[in-house]
Amino acid sequence: MPTDLPSGRVQPRFAGIATFMRVPLLALVRPEHQPVDWVIYGVPFDGGTTYHPGARFGPRAIRDASQYIKPINFEAELDLAREFSMADGGDAPVAPFSCEGTLESVVEFAEDLGDPSRTKLLALGGDHSIALANIRVAWERAGRPASGLPLLHFDAHLDTAEAIWDERYGHASFLRRGIEDGCIDPERTLSIGFRGPLNTMEDLEYATGKGIEVVPMSRWIDDRKGVDRSIAQWRASINQDPVYVTFDIDCIDPAFAPGTGTPCCGGFSTAEVLSILRRFETMRLAGADVVEVCPSRDVAEITALAASHVAFEILSLDAGSRG
Numbered sequence: 316m317p318t319d320l321p322s323g324r325v326q327p328r329f330a331g332i333a334t335f336m337r338v339p340l341l342a343l344v345r346p347e348h349q350p351v352d353w354v355i356y357g358v359p360f361d362g363g364t365t366y367h368p369g370a371r372f373g374p375r376a377i378r379d380a381s382q383y384i385k386p387i388n389f390e391a392e393l394d395l396a397r398e399f400s401m402a403d404g405g406d407a408p409v410a411p412f413s414c415e416g417t418l419e420s421v422v423e424f425a426e427d428l429g430d431p432s433r434t435k436l437l438a439l440g441g442d443h444s445i446a447l448a449n450i451r452v453a454w455e456r457a458g459r460p461a462s463g464l465p466l467l468h469f470d471a472h473l474d475t476a477e478a479i480w481d482e483r484y485g486h487a488s489f490l491r492r493g494i495e496d497g498c499i500d501p502e503r504t505l506s507i508g509f510r511g512p513l514n515t516m517e518d519l520e521y522a523t524g525k526g527i528e529v530v531p532m533s534r535w536i537d538d539r540k541g542v543d544r545s546i547a548q549w550r551a552s553i554n555q556d557p558v559y560v561t562f563d564i565d566c567i568d569p570a571f572a573p574g575t576g577t578p579c580c581g582g583f584s585t586a587e588v589l590s591i592l593r594r595f596e597t598m599r600l601a602g603a604d605v606v607e608v609c610p611s612r613d614v615a616e617i618t619a620l621a622a623s624h625v626a627f628e629i630l631s632l633d634a635g636s637r638g
């Protein structure tokens with residue numbers, strides 16, 4: 316079923332309530348148009364941040380920037396609004412002083428969004444700790460595969476820290492917790508954009524020891540054919556299984572995405588990262604998130620705008636898989 320989107324040629328994009336991409340609010344979708352295929356929802360939480368806080372305002376900023384996202388993906392040759400139905404589920408309740416409290420309340424909220432047997436979930440962060448909640452629910456909705464979900468991970472960091480300041484559920488640990496929970500299959504995880512400087516080599520050793528394929532930024536700079544080989548191998552390994560995509564905006568260079576809490580030089584340009592996403596062409600998705608937009612550090616909305624385009628490209632991967 317298509318998405319009921321107002322035309323930008325009829326209703327100006329700067330008018331109206333700013334839902335993601337101007338899709339209808341989930342609560343206002345008529346019963347005959349339920350269940351929707353994708354629910355996009357916000358998680359305004361940054362209690363898991365280890366440096367600049369402020370990603371709690373990310374969902375609002377991404378929604379605001381997304382008003383100018385038009386439904387036709389020219390490069391992928393598809394009209395997102397015709398491929399499937401989308402709705403904005405609003406924001407999950409959070410516990411601002413508690414990572415684990417937030418994890419629980421987001422899981423509880425997300426479990427009830429749409430129809431668990433059909434609806435997929437895209438979470439807008441918030442810091443990266445919130446990904447764990449959406450991954451858990453995506454894994455449940457995919458039928459709790461014993462191997463865990465294949466993961467496509469864009470990030471300047473690995474997020475495999477055991478704990479930071481005794482917090483095991485902060486934004487630098489979501490990937491490790493997801494592997495321990497059995498929701499993520501490390502042997503079918505591709506992590507793109509990793510770079511230094513580092514506190515310790517332990518997080519990388521943990522990742523590679525578990526079988527994660529890490530594609531550091533330096534490889535993208537020096538050996539693009541090698542990166543394409545890694546992408547092709549990972550794609551072959553996932554077969555037809557649904558994939559979870561987690562996208563930390565800090566994989567983009569601070570020159571293009573300054574509005575983030577743990578910025579790291581030497582990253583992708585926005586154009587490069589959109590091009591990399593398009594290299595995956597079509598994939599059945601289990602769920603996705605876009606995290607770590609910190610609007611108070613942003614300039615002219617460029618980070619929030621990049622995040623909204625990234626979310627659009629991620630949804631387009633799944634839309635293409637329906638053809």
Ligand SMILES: [Mn+2]
Binds near residue numbers: 443470471474
């Ligand atoms: Mn991250």
